[in-house]
Amino acid sequence: MQEIFQHTFDNGMVLIAERVPHVRSAAFSFSLRCGCAYDPSESLGIASVLAELLVRGAGERDSRALTAALDGLGVDRSEGAGVWMMTFGGATLSRNLLPALAIYADILRRPHLPASELEPVRAHALQDLESIEDEPQAKVMIELRRKHYPEPLGRDYRGSQDGLKSLTINRIRSHYDRHVQPRGLILAVAGDFAWSNLRDHVAERFETWQPVEFVEPTISGTRPTGGAMIKELDQTQIGIAYASVPMSHPDFYAARGAVGVLSEGMSSRLFTNVREKYGLCYAIGARYETMRDRANVMCYTGGKPERAQELLERTLYELTTLKDGIQEDELQRVKAGLKASLIMRQESTAARAGALASDWYLLGRVRLLDEMQRAVDSLTPQRVVDHLRAFPPGDFTIVTLGPEPLKD
Amino acid sequence: MQFHRQVLPNGLEILGETNPSALSVAVGFFVKTGSRDEVAGESGVSHFLEHMLFKGTEKRSAFDVNRDFDRIGADNNAFTSEENTVYHATVLPEYLPDVVDVLADMLRPALRQDDFDTEKGVIQDEIVRYEVQPAWSTYDHSRKVYFQSHPLGQSILGTKESIDALTRDQMLDYFKRRYVAPNILAVAAGKFEWDGFVRLIEKQCANWPSGPVGRVGRVPAVGTATISAIHRPKVMQEYVMLWNAAPAADSPLRYAAHLLASIVGDYVGSRLYWALVDPGHAESADMGYYEYDAAGVFVTSFSGSPEASDENLKRVRTVLAEVQQKGVLPAELELARTKLASREVRASERTFRRMLGLGRDWTYLGQYRTLDDELAAIDSVTIETVNELLQKHPLNDFTIVGLGPAEKLQLV
Numbered sequence: 001m002q003e004i005f006q007h008t009f010d011n012g013m014v015l016i017a018e019r020v021p022h023v024r025s026a027a028f029s030f031s032l033r034c035g036c037a038y039d040p041s042e043s044l045g046i047a048s049v050l051a052e053l054l055v056r057g058a059g060e061r062d063s064r065a066l067t068a069a070l071d072g073l074g075v076d077r078s079e080g081a082g083v084w085m086m087t088f089g090g091a092t093l094s095r096n097l098l099p100a101l102a103i104y105a106d107i108l109r110r111p112h113l114p115a116s117e118l119e120p121v122r123a124h125a126l127q128d129l130e131s132i133e134d135e136p137q138a139k140v141m142i143e144l145r146r147k148h149y150p151e152p153l154g155r156d157y158r159g160s161q162d163g164l165k166s167l168t169i170n171r172i173r174s175h176y177d178r179h180v181q182p183r184g185l186i187l188a189v190a191g192d193f194a195w196s197n198l199r200d201h202v203a204e205r206f207e208t209w210q211p212v213e214f215v216e217p218t219i220s221g222t223r224p225t226g227g228a229m230i231k232e233l234d235q236t237q238i239g240i241a242y243a244s245v246p247m248s249h250p251d252f253y254a255a256r257g258a259v260g261v262l263s264e265g266m267s268s269r270l271f272t273n274v275r276e277k278y279g280l281c282y283a284i285g286a287r288y289e290t291m292r293d294r295a296n297v298m299c300y301t302g303g304k305p306e307r308a309q310e311l312l313e314r315t316l317y318e319l320t321t322l323k324d325g326i327q328e329d330e331l332q333r334v335k336a337g338l339k340a341s342l343i344m345r346q347e348s349t350a351a352r353a354g355a356l357a358s359d360w361y362l363l364g365r366v367r368l369l370d371e372m373q374r375a376v377d378s379l380t381p382q383r384v385v386d387h388l389r390a391f392p393p394g395d396f397t398i399v400t401l402g403p404e405p406l407k408d
Numbered sequence: 409m410q411f412h413r414q415v416l417p418n419g420l421e422i423l424g425e426t427n428p429s430a431l432s433v434a435v436g437f438f439v440k441t442g443s444r445d446e447v448a449g450e451s452g453v454s455h456f457l458e459h460m461l462f463k464g465t466e467k468r469s470a471f472d473v474n475r476d477f478d479r480i481g482a483d484n485n486a487f488t489s490e491e492n493t494v495y496h497a498t499v500l501p502e503y504l505p506d507v508v509d510v511l512a513d514m515l516r517p518a519l520r521q522d523d524f525d526t527e528k529g530v531i532q533d534e535i536v537r538y539e540v541q542p543a544w545s546t547y548d549h550s551r552k553v554y555f556q557s558h559p560l561g562q563s564i565l566g567t568k569e570s571i572d573a574l575t576r577d578q579m580l581d582y583f584k585r586r587y588v589a590p591n592i593l594a595v596a597a598g599k600f601e602w603d604g605f606v607r608l609i610e611k612q613c614a615n616w617p618s619g620p621v622g623r624v625g626r627v628p629a630v631g632t633a634t635i636s637a638i639h640r641p642k643v644m645q646e647y648v649m650l651w652n653a654a655p656a657a658d659s660p661l662r663y664a665a666h667l668l669a670s671i672v673g674d675y676v677g678s679r680l681y682w683a684l685v686d687p688g689h690a691e692s693a694d695m696g697y698y699e700y701d702a703a704g705v706f707v708t709s710f711s712g713s714p715e716a717s718d719e720n721l722k723r724v725r726t727v728l729a730e731v732q733q734k735g736v737l738p739a740e741l742e743l744a745r746t747k748l749a750s751r752e753v754r755a756s757e758r759t760f761r762r763m764l765g766l767g768r769d770w771t772y773l774g775q776y777r778t779l780d781d782e783l784a785a786i787d788s789v790t791i792e793t794v795n796e797l798l799q800k801h802p803l804n805d806f807t808i809v810g811l812g813p814a815e816k817l818q819l820v
Contacts, residue, residue: 022429025754063686067677071743074750077676092750123688127712131691133644134542232642235536265478266462267471276470279529282537303533333478340481340500344432347758 004356004366005195007202011211012183015202016356016366018190020349026097026191027090027350030104031357033184034086034175036159037152037217042166045129045159046175047081049121049167051088054180055079056117059106063117066103073100081157084291085361086180091350094192098201101187105205108180115169122164129158136237137283140401141300143229144239148296148397151220183211186360190352226397228405236308236402240299240315242393247290247362253375254387259288259297260334261326261384262318267333269318274301280311286319292362297393305403312406316396323388326381338376342369411776412602418618419590422609423776425597425766427759433504433598434763436496437515440593440771441586444490444559444700445623452566453574453582455488456531460579461495461514462486463523468513470523476510483760484511490560491701492771498760501599505608512594512612515587524576535565542640542811543711546647549638550707550809554651556632559625560703588619595767598759626702628653633805637817645691646714646812648721650728654697654704654801657772662699664789664797665706669697670744671736672727673708677743679727684710690720701772706803714813718820721808725819728803735795745786752782 003019036047055077056063070077073096079088088107092100132139146154187206189198244255263270263286270284281303288297299319303311345351346369359366400406412424442454463470477484477497484497484507495514499507538544548563555561566574594609631651655661673680673695684693690712698705708728710720755761756779769777810817 023757025750025757064682068739068743071677071747074746076747076751076754091754093753096750120686120688124685124691127645127688127691130644130713131711136540233540235533235540266474266484267478272471272474275530276474276526279526280533282530282533302537304529304536329475329479333475333481336481337478338481340432341483343500344483344498347431349754349757 002368004368005199006366007199009182009203009207011207011209013185013187013206013209014360015187015189015199016360017188017193017195017198018352018356019193019195020190020346020352021192023192023349024093025349026092026094026189026193027353028097028101028187028189029087029089029353029357030108031085031087031186031188031361032180033084033214034179035082035084036155036157037083038179039152039155039159039163042163043171043175044155044163045125046163046167046172047086048157048159049125049164050172050175051079051081051086052121052124053113053117053172054107054111056121057112057114059110061106062112066107069103070100075100083153083155089350089353097189097191097193098197101202102205109209111176113169113173113176118167118169118172122167125158125164126161129161129164132158136233136235136401137300137302140237140239140399141298143401144226144241144298144397144399147224147226147399148241150223152217153219153291178212178215181212182206182209183214186357188353188357188360190349190356226399229399229401230403230405231401233402234305235302236305236400236406237302238300238308238312238315238406239399240319241296241397242319242395243391244288244295244297245391246293246295248292251387251391253379254384255295255391256288256338257331257334257379257384258322258388259286260338261330262286262322264334264337269322270315273318274311274314278314280307280314284315290362308400308402309406312398312400319393319396323385323392326384328381331379331381331384335376335379339373342372409778413776414606416589416610416614418614418616420609420613420616421593421770422606423593423595423766423770424600424602424605425762426600426602427598430598430759432498432759433501433596433600434496434498434759435504435507435511435596436494436763436767437511438593438595438767438771439493439587440491440591440621441493442489442491443562443564444625445586446562446582450574450578450582451563451570452531453579454493455564455566456527456571456574457579457583458486458488458493459527459531460519460524461517463520463527464518465513465516466518468510473510473514476506480506482507488564490562490564494767496760496763504600504605508605508608508612512609515592516616519576519580519583521576524579528571531565531571532568535568535571538565542643542645542647546649546709546809546811549811550649550651550807553634553636553809554631554705554807555629558627558629558703560629560700586621588621589613589616590618591621593767593770595763597763597766623701628656628703631805631807633807635808635817635819637810637814639815640811641813643812645711646717646810646814647711648709648717648808648810648817650708650724650806650808652706652801652803652806654706655699655797656702656704657699659704661793661797661800663785664793665697665704666748667741667744667786667789668736668794668797669695669706670748671740672731674744674747679731680708680710680724683723683727684720689716689723693724717810717814718818721817722820732798732803735791735798738791741789741791741794745789749783749786752779752786
């Protein structure tokens, strides 16, 4: 039996927690509605610079003291901006959970945002942006998102050179005032804790935080198209994207099943039919990614430039022929994989906290293990094929990076 | 949790740690062989062979192998290092017999010629895939410069040329030499019943051939204390690595080495972090401790704007020299200890990580170590232990290699 607890505070902040017995660890994640989709178009990169500045001094601690305090609690941490969310995650021992959350109350509510730290953070952000050029796979997928999603949903958190260079500490502080706030904030916790202690502790530190009005970004109606980037590389990188249905859609599990047939495990179609049969590539895969109102499937592969056209064509062939039929045994394997990963994910408190936050954001509730297992069990080849006929993979956005362009 | 061990008459060792409250069981076959065990003309064979084990056996085709893992929802893979080749899978407890059936079968591969030829293309792509990543390329090149003719300098993936030239017969020869029962450990951790696991392993592995095993060149490496740069004008950033000797995997000083690497170069809050990353001088700067059979290394690395490389190298060397001269502070040691202990506890909650730890400890130490043993060892490191480490393995005589747009690196 899963033990899940939830509390919504008056200021809009949501605390969602799962007690996991038999563990000594605890993990937490703060998700704020302050991803790079909210970056003003002249300040691209502001969210990730802000995330970095937030941990450089807060409450009574300067940057060094803050880091030492978290280290002293054994917190392994990460912070950064995604498209919609800015997240602060941490994992530590159960006994250090409450003191760690108290430090994060300082970080979110009483940050120093020191002017003196802006230049170092900016220098770091510019180098991070530059480093994409040295990671061809990352670059092709960043470009794929930019070309597939309408603005601002295809943005990369790293922003742009111009955006980063234009940032001032005042602009960053006002971005903080507008977007770092309790409304829409989700704090997810997984580990061994006493619920009433946890809730009271969080209430004490966050309840008095006053919300401000939300300003939602405008999503443009059009999306750009794909294309080729030419670069002297010994390997052509290929990214392919197409639309699917979001988690809130009744076809969600069928959509996951379909992507599973393509890419779940080494007996999946892409791996078997493109890599194993023809030796065309080392890496190939498709990943389902969902937002609240839309979802997409993102595929990646890469291979020798002289065989890249064949690689692209065979990959596209697998995507387009999926709707022509799915075998009972291949779907069985996908179902076994999905069910096993649901259970094995329970062994990691960090993965658990991440799933709680994501469910709450996407659906406004947490899916129980039982519910997910039943939904996976109920999948049949016919249901998946019906879904694929209603939402056939097609209208692909294709982005390539290599010495020569490829034909679609 | 309980530890179990049994040795089959052919020399194959079976190890297990049973944990009734786990949700899964992780199983692995550890073959004590890797790139350092390759002889002239077979560079890359360990890793290529690892791929070939997925290509089928007398009773399974390549697809059958993959299908039989996926059918039971296994989270499975394999990896090859300088010294070990590990095939592993994590499954729900009820699938233990099925997973042992396919894993053990894989270890007796068919090595069919046509599969061998097709897989060459995949290996070639994997080699290029790594080469186009400068961070990895720097590691690979600097490792060779540091180790020179020491077997640990041998490439895991091999080169395009060595893979082109490799024949199936050479691979078969390597397989017969290295994949003998006494060189293999079968390890399980998580929720399973020990006697049942032993019976499953016996049934499939008792007839595996035995034979002499060993490893040549088990000596420490000394490095070259040189500085060099690999000029890559199209790379955007400069990647620099500094190598120096560290304790071997069985050294009592290894915990001190892990703590020192954390103090000097953890991703956040370390000396390098404050000297290079926090002020924005570099995109990244860290230090890792890598332990091997009879050898060990500290690898200190940083990346960032090419123009800043010489200055950053100076900053790094200043940090390292200061640690060497003055040692570390008690407060730093405490923080590093807390961080490391917290990571150990969290890792131990995954059956896969416990299984890897079990196999590793047995391979390098011939010991079973519990989480509490590890925590106690981390606790027992004192300032004096760190000083002893710095005396025996001083942070100097670095082998320094840069890769990127800079034409050369200079000590300023």
